[in-house]
Amino acid sequence: MAKVYPQTAPSPSSSSLCSETESFTIWMKSLIYHTNGCTVFDSNGDIVYRVDNYDRKCSREVYLMDLRGNVLFTIRKKKFSVLGGWDGFRWIESERSKSPNFRVRKLYRGLRRNQSICEISVGFERFSLVQTDGKLAFRIININGEVIAEAKRKVCSNGVLLGDDVLSLDANSEIDRSLVMALVTVYGLIRRQM
Secondary structure, three states: OOOOOOOOOOOHHHHHEOOOEEEEEEEOOOOOOOOEEEEEEOOOOOEEEEEEEOOOOOOOEEEEEEOOOOEEEEEEEOOOOOOOEEEEEEEEOOEEOOOOOEEEEEOOOOOOOOEEEEEEEEOOEEEEEEEOOOOOOEEEEEOOOOEEEEEEEOEOOOOOEOOOOEEEEEEEOOOOHHHHHHHHHHHHHHOOOO
């Protein structure tokens, strides 16, 4: 299988990320024929995460898995949430946690550039997911306004802009990568990409 690599040259807006970052490529397609989901590649071009939504697009429950198919998070849409809300349950040793490890609440606003569209709570920590340029581009910002992850359309090293469904993600290396990928999954569900 051919490898997919994140862009090598840092973009100007990535400099707003706090501390050291890790780069990923997100392809908003499942590796399994006729299913919905996404595939995440690391900076070496290896698959590190995947989401396969076997049931249907915009399902009420999806699973974030590692390469081997081990479930890392179950992401469930809240049943009676009018505006849209999701709970994320972490899996530890093949068992799902009883209470959510994170909660995402969609804000009732139009999807406009540089506007917060979700509030995220992870324990006592609070984050916002902000829509930026493009169809799927976004930033995850902490309560202090520091960018902890940023995704935008992928640009190849020769300057070719790839399709709407291929993103380059820069994430703060101090934050749990699987949590960031779970939040990316929720954003894909909000945008009806998975």
